[in-house]
Amino acid sequence: MKNSASQTTNITKWLFDNVIYVFLILLVVGIVIASPDFLSVTNLINILSQSSSRIIIALGMAGILITAGTDLSAGRMVGLAAVVSASMLQAGDYAYKMYPNLPELPLIVPILIAMLATGLIATLNGVIVAKLHVPPFIATLGMMIGVYGMTSIYFDRPPYGAQPIGGLSEKFTTFAQRGIPIGSYEIPYLVLYAIIATVVIWVIWNKTQLGKNMFAIGGNPEAAKVSGVNVARNLIIIYMIAGLLYGFSGTLEAGRVGSATNNTGNMYELDAIAACVVGGVSLSGGIGSVPGVVTGVLIFQIINYGLAFLGVSPYIQFIVKGLIIVVAVAFDMRKHAKKK
Amino acid sequence: MSESSSTNLLEMLNITKRFPGVLALDNVSLKVRPGSVHALMGENGAGKSTLMKCLFGIYSMDEGKIHFDGKEISFANSKQALENGVSMVHQELNQVRQQNVMDNLWLGRYPKKGIFIDEKKMYEETKAIFDSLDIHIDPRSKVSTLSVSEMQMVEIAKAVSYHSKIIVMDEPTSSLTETEVNHLFRIIRRLQSENVAIIYISHKMEEILKISDEVTIMRDGQYIATKSAKDLTTDEIIKLMVGRDLSQRFPEKVNKPGDVILKVSDLTAETQPSFSNVSFELKKGEIIGIAGLVGSKRTEVVEALFGIRALSSGSIELNGKLVNNPTPQHAIKNGFALVTEERRSTGIFPDLSISFNSIISNMKHYKTKSGFLSNSKVADDTKWVIDSMNVKTPSQKTPIGSLSGGNQQKVIIGRWLLTKPEILLLDEPTRGIDVGAKFEIYQLINELAADGKGIIMISSEMPELLGVTDRILVMSNGKAAGIVDTSTTSQEEIMRLAALY
Numbered sequence: 001m002k003n004s005a006s007q008t009t010n011i012t013k014w015l016f017d018n019v020i021y022v023f024l025i026l027l028v029v030g031i032v033i034a035s036p037d038f039l040s041v042t043n044l045i046n047i048l049s050q051s052s053s054r055i056i057i058a059l060g061m062a063g064i065l066i067t068a069g070t071d072l073s074a075g076r077m078v079g080l081a082a083v084v085s086a087s088m089l090q091a092g093d094y095a096y097k098m099y100p101n102l103p104e105l106p107l108i109v110p111i112l113i114a115m116l117a118t119g120l121i122a123t124l125n126g127v128i129v130a131k132l133h134v135p136p137f138i139a140t141l142g143m144m145i146g147v148y149g150m151t152s153i154y155f156d157r158p159p160y161g162a163q164p165i166g167g168l169s170e171k172f173t174t175f176a177q178r179g180i181p182i183g184s185y186e187i188p189y190l191v192l193y194a195i196i197a198t199v200v201i202w203v204i205w206n207k208t209q210l211g212k213n214m215f216a217i218g219g220n221p222e223a224a225k226v227s228g229v230n231v232a233r234n235l236i237i238i239y240m241i242a243g244l245l246y247g248f249s250g251t252l253e254a255g256r257v258g259s260a261t262n263n264t265g266n267m268y269e270l271d272a273i274a275a276c277v278v279g280g281v282s283l284s285g286g287i288g289s290v291p292g293v294v295t296g297v298l299i300f301q302i303i304n305y306g307l308a309f310l311g312v313s314p315y316i317q318f319i320v321k322g323l324i325i326v327v328a329v330a331f332d333m334r335k336h337a338k339k340k
Numbered sequence: 341m342s343e344s345s346s347t348n349l350l351e352m353l354n355i356t357k358r359f360p361g362v363l364a365l366d367n368v369s370l371k372v373r374p375g376s377v378h379a380l381m382g383e384n385g386a387g388k389s390t391l392m393k394c395l396f397g398i399y400s401m402d403e404g405k406i407h408f409d410g411k412e413i414s415f416a417n418s419k420q421a422l423e424n425g426v427s428m429v430h431q432e433l434n435q436v437r438q439q440n441v442m443d444n445l446w447l448g449r450y451p452k453k454g455i456f457i458d459e460k461k462m463y464e465e466t467k468a469i470f471d472s473l474d475i476h477i478d479p480r481s482k483v484s485t486l487s488v489s490e491m492q493m494v495e496i497a498k499a500v501s502y503h504s505k506i507i508v509m510d511e512p513t514s515s516l517t518e519t520e521v522n523h524l525f526r527i528i529r530r531l532q533s534e535n536v537a538i539i540y541i542s543h544k545m546e547e548i549l550k551i552s553d554e555v556t557i558m559r560d561g562q563y564i565a566t567k568s569a570k571d572l573t574t575d576e577i578i579k580l581m582v583g584r585d586l587s588q589r590f591p592e593k594v595n596k597p598g599d600v601i602l603k604v605s606d607l608t609a610e611t612q613p614s615f616s617n618v619s620f621e622l623k624k625g626e627i628i629g630i631a632g633l634v635g636s637k638r639t640e641v642v643e644a645l646f647g648i649r650a651l652s653s654g655s656i657e658l659n660g661k662l663v664n665n666p667t668p669q670h671a672i673k674n675g676f677a678l679v680t681e682e683r684r685s686t687g688i689f690p691d692l693s694i695s696f697n698s699i700i701s702n703m704k705h706y707k708t709k710s711g712f713l714s715n716s717k718v719a720d721d722t723k724w725v726i727d728s729m730n731v732k733t734p735s736q737k738t739p740i741g742s743l744s745g746g747n748q749q750k751v752i753i754g755r756w757l758l759t760k761p762e763i764l765l766l767d768e769p770t771r772g773i774d775v776g777a778k779f780e781i782y783q784l785i786n787e788l789a790a791d792g793k794g795i796i797m798i799s800s801e802m803p804e805l806l807g808v809t810d811r812i813l814v815m816s817n818g819k820a821a822g823i824v825d826t827s828t829t830s831q832e833e834i835m836r837l838a839a840l841y
Contacts, residue, residue, distance in 0.1 A: 207456045212439070216447050219436035226434055228419050228448035286438040 019331055020280055020295050027299065031306040038309055041185055051301040052194035053256065054271065055294055056249040058279075059201045060242030061272040062293045067218045067238055068285025069129060069136035073143035074246050074272055077121060078265030080151045081114035081250025086165040086172075086260040087154075088113065094167030096160045107171055115247035121147060122243020126236035144269070148262070155262040166259040176255025190252060197245065202290040204241070214238055218285025274321075275300055278328040299324070348407075349374040349537050350426075350506055355394055355404035364390045365401070368563040370556055372506065375535040377528060379548045379569065382558035383581055383802065388541050391558070392508055396421045396428060409505060427499035428508040435483050435491060442466040442479040445498050469497050473527050488613075489520040496527060500536075507531065508539040513547060514635035514817075515613055525551055543633045545574040545839050557581055574839075575832070582802065582831040590807030591782050595789035597626035597810055602763055602794055607644060607654035614640050615818040618654070622763070622794040627785060629805040629826070630798045631834050632815030638798045639681055641815070642765045645796075646678040647671040658762065672701065677756035681767035681798070683745070687752050690741030694733055695722040697740045697751050702758040725754030730780060746777025753784060764788060766797040770804060782808050802831050817841040 015022060031038050057074055064071045087098040088110035121143065128139040156162040179186035205211040213234045216224040225231055254260040279296025281288035300321065307317045350372040357365040365387050372378045380388050393399040395406065397415035406413055408426065415421040418428065435444050442462050451458045451465070466479035475493045483491060492512060499507045513521045528538055528551060540552055548555060549569055556566040557580045564580050602622040609615050615637040622628055630638045643649045645656065647665035656663050658674060665671040671678075680686040689697055699706060699718055706713045706721075722736045729750040733743060740748055749769060756764065766785070770778045785808060789795050799805050805812050806826060814821045814837035821837040 203456075207459075209450050209452065209457055212443055212447070212450060212457065215439055216436045216443070219438040220434070223434045223436050223444075224447065226418055228423075286436065 016331075020278060020292060020299065020328065023328075024295055024299055024302070027302055027306070031302070031310065034310055038306065043305070043309070045185060045188065045191075047298070047301050047305050048194075049188040049190045049256075050305065051297050052188070052190035053249040053252045054268070054275065054301070055194045055297045056197045056245050056252070057268055058272040058275045058293050058297050059197055059290070060245035061269065062276045062279075062281050062288050062290075063201070063205070063214060063238045064136070064242050065273070065276050065281045065283060066214055066285060066288045067235055068221075068283075069235070069239075070140060070273065070283070071122075071125065071239070071242060072137065072140040072269050073121070073125065073147055074140075074242070075265040075268035075270075076144050076147040076151065077118040077243060077246040078250040078253060078268050079260070079262060080121070080147055080154075081118050081247040082254035082260035082264040083151055083155050083165060083262060084117055085110045085114040085251040086168060086254040089169050089172040089254075090165065090167050091169045096163060096167065098160070098165060100159070104169065107175055111248070111251045114251050115244050118243040118247030118250065119240055120243070122246070123236060123240040125243070126239030129239070130232035130235040152262045162262075164259040164261045165254075168255065168258055172255050173258060176252050177258075190256065193248075193252065197248070198290060198294055201245075205290060210234060210237060215286055218282075218287075220286070271300065274325050277332075278325060280332060282332070348372060349409060350395075350539075351405075351407040352391065352395065353405045353407070355391060355406075356402050357390055357394060357399060358402050364561050365394070366561045368404075368558065368561070370539075370563075371566070372537050372539060373553075374505070374537050375532050376553040377532060377538045377540055377551050379540045379542065379552035379555040380558070381542070381548065381555060381577060381581060382564075383800075386558040386581070387561040388558055389510070390561075392428065392510070392539070392541070395426065395508075422499075422502050422504075425503060425505040426508075427502055427504040427506075428510065429492060429495045429499060429512060430510060435494070437484040438482070440480050440482050441477060441486070441494055444483055444494060445469075445479075445501060465501070466497070469501055473497060473500065473530060474523075475527070488515045489517070489524070492516075492524070493527070500531070504536065506537045506539065508541070510541045511543070511635060512540070513542065513544060514633075521547070543839060545577055548577070549574070574836075578832050578835050582835065590804075591779065591786055593808075593810075594786055595625045595627065595810070598624035598792070600624075601659055603657040603660075604645070605655050605657075607641065607656075608652050609637075609640060609644060610650035610652040613818060614649075615644070615815070618815075618820045620813050620820065620823060622796060624794060625789050625792050626811070627789050627795045627797060627809045629809035629812040630796065630815060631802070631805050631812050631838060632821075633838050634800070635817075636815040636838065637818040638815050639767055642678060642767055642796060642798060645671070645763075646676055646765060648678075672759055672761075675760070675762035676765065677701075677759055677761035677763070678765040679749070679752055679756060679767060679769055681771065683748060683752065683771075688740050688748055691739050693737045694726065694731070694740050694743075694751055695719070695736040698722045698725040698755050699758065701755050705758075721758055725751060725758065728757075729754040729784065744773075744777065746773040746780065749773060749777075749781060750784070753781075757788070761793065763794045763796070766795065768798055768800065770799070770801070778804075802834065805834075806831070814838055814840075 057078060061071055061074055088102060088105055090097045092104055125140055125143055128134050129136050176190060179188035205214070213224065213229050216229060217231055217234060221231060250265060253264055275296035276288065276293055277283065278299055279292035281293060303317065303321060303324070307320065348371045352368070352370040355365050355368045368387065368391055370380070370391065382388050390399065394401045396418045397420065398418065413424070415424065415426070421427070436447065445466055446462055451461045463479055470477060470479065473496065475497060477486065477490050477493065483494070486494070496507065512524060516524065531538065542548055549572065552569045554566055555569050555572055555577065557564040557577065559581060600621045601624045605619045607615065607618040618641055620628065630641065632638045640649055644651055645665065647667045647670055656665065663674045665674060665676065695718060699721055706717045708714045719736065725731065726733060726736070731747050731750045733747065740751055769785070770781050773781065785795060785797065797809065809826045811823055811825055812829065812834065813823050814834055816838050819841050821840040824833060
C-alpha cells in the first residue's frame, strides 16, 4: 500500500489471510484435473445438499466457539430432534407407527417441538456454563451423555421397541428431499434452508449487538464486563441459538435419510468443530466468520464426495481429513502467533 | 471544608485502606479542581494505585469519604464510575484486540436502529470525537493493528465519549515516543479547555512539571504534600518522594566480589519497544541490582539473559566464553537460573508438594539406570532445600500453596540452587513477602554471593537495592542509564538516572 516494494509481502499476506478459500479452489482444481467429469451440475447439487444440514450445525457451533466455548452435545441434540420429529411425522398408513393414533400433524408442529426440545437443552448448557461457571467442555460432555440417554428412552419403547423410525409421511420427505425444478435440475430445498440459516446468522453476527458482544466476550471477557456487557445473558442466548439450529438440522437429517434412530447425529459435533476450525474460527475465542465456516464445511464435503468420486479408499479419506485439520490450524497459529 | 467542596470537582478525604498486615493507605486526601491537571506522585508502592482503586470501587476503603461534583459518592465498580463521569486510561489497555476501533469504543452501549446496530451513526460519532481530539485513526481499523499510543488515544476517546468530567491516566507516557507524548499533551490541553480534570500518575519529573497544575506527593501510603507545580523543582519532588530514614533492615554484607564471570555487551531485544544496547559486567560473588521504574524493561533484560526473549543483537560471555541462550533449557545448561517475578503464575505449582516443587528443574539428576526416578535422591535433595533455605513446613509432601509467600520463595530459590547455577537471576525476590521473611531472603542472597555465585537482582524497592547489592544498574525507558556503586550512591541519584530517558 505504501510502496511497491511491499507488494510481494502484501500478496503473501493476502494468501495467508485467505488460505482456506485458496485451498478450496486448489482442491476443486486438483479433483477436476484428476477426473474432468467431476465438473457437473449434478455433482455440485449433491455436494451442496449433503453440506446443508452440516452448515446449519456448524453455524451454531461456531457462535459458541467464538465465545471461547465448545459444545460436545451438538450431535446428540441433532439425534434427539431427528427422533422426535420423525416419530410425529410417520405416514398414516405405516404399519409400525410410534403413535398409532396420532392424526397427521401440520409439518411445522413436530419441527417446532423438536427445536423447542433442543433449544431448551442448549439453554441449559448456557446456564451451566455462564452461571455455574462449569467449563464448556465438561458441561456439554455431561449433556452429550445425558441427551443420548433421553433420546434412547424416547426411542426404545413399546409398542415396537428399538426400531428405526421410518415410514415418514410424504410431505416430510418432500420437505427434505425434493427441490425447486429449474430446467432439468432441481435445486434442493435443503440448500435453500442452509442459505436462509447462513444469511440469518450472518446478520446476527455482523449487524446486531448480540453478535458484537459475542466477539467481545470471546476476545477479551474482562473488557466486555468492564464495558457493561451482560456476559452471562449473552452466552445463554448464543447457546440457545445453537440449540435451535441443531434442532432444525436434526429434523432435516430425519427427512433427508427417511428414518431416524437414537444414533442419528452421533459425532456430528466433532465434524462441526473440525469444519469451523478449518474455516478459521479460533478455539481460543474472538475470531471467526460466517463465510469461513461455510467454506470449512464445503471443504470437508468436497473431500468426502470428490475422493469417493475418484475411487479413493475411504480409509485414505480419513487420513486426508485428519491431516487437513492439523495443517489448517498450524497455518492459522502461524498467522496469529507472535514471538515475544 | 464546605466552601472548598464547591470549588473542587473531586475530593477524597482521609482515605484509609488496610490489607492483612499492611496499612496501604493512611489517612490520604486528594483534591482536584475542575479543568486542572493534577499529578499524583510517589515511589512504586507508595499507594497511588491503591488510592485510585478505592475511587473506582475496585477496593472498598476502610475509612474516608469521596465527594464528586458536589455529591458524596461510592462507586461499586468501574462501570458505574464510568457512567458517572469518572474514567481511567489503564496502563494495561483493556481492549478487544480482534475487533475494530469503533466496536471497542461503543461496546456495551451500541447505537441501534431497531434491533440492528447503527453502523453509520457509530462511525460518525466516533469520527466526530476523534476529530475533536485531533486523533487520526480510522474507526474501522482493527485494534490489534494499532500502536500502543494509538490504543491509548482510543481509550481517551472512549473516556470522552462517556462525557467524563475526570480522567485518570496511569503512566500514560511509559511506552510513547516524544512526538506521541506531545500529541498526548495537546489532547490533555484540549480536554482541559473543556473543563475536564486529569489525574496524571507518572514518575517522569520533566513531564509532570510541564503538564500539571498541582502535584500531590505520597510516600509509604501516606499523604505528604500538595503543591502548585510552578513552585516545585525536580529535586524538591524527589526529596518529598524518598525522604525517609533507612532503618537497619538488612544483614551485614559478607560477600567479596572477585573476577568478572559474566560480560553482557550491547544487548538489544528483537521486538521493540523494549530494551536496547544494555551492557554490564558481573563479578564472581557480586550482587548487582537492577533499578528502574515500572516499564523500564528490567524484567525483559533478565528474561533475555535466560532465553525467554529473543535478541536482535548483543553478546553474553560467561567465563570468557561466548554463550547462546535461545531457550531456557540452554540457559539452565549454561549455568543460569531465574526466579521469576510472578511467583504465583510462573513459579510455583500450588497444588503439588514441596518435594515436586523443589526438584522440577533438576529432574534428570534423579534418574536411575532403569530410567525411573530415585525416591531416595529426591528425598535427599528436598531435605537439602528445606534445611538450607530454612523453609518452615510440616513435611516434604505439603502442597506448596499452603505455605506463606516467603517460604514459597525460599523453595523456589532452593529449586534453582539444585541446578548448581553460576548466575542467579532474581526478579523482585521479596515481592509480597512480609518483613521478617525478607530479612531471611536477603541473608540467603548474601550467603550465595559469598559462596561465589554471581547474582543479578531486580527490585522496585530502593532501600532493598541499597541494602543488599554491590552495584546498581539503573534502567530508564529500555536503556541502561548508568551503573552506580551502592556504597557511594544515593536514592536521589538513582531516581535521577531512572527518569533520564
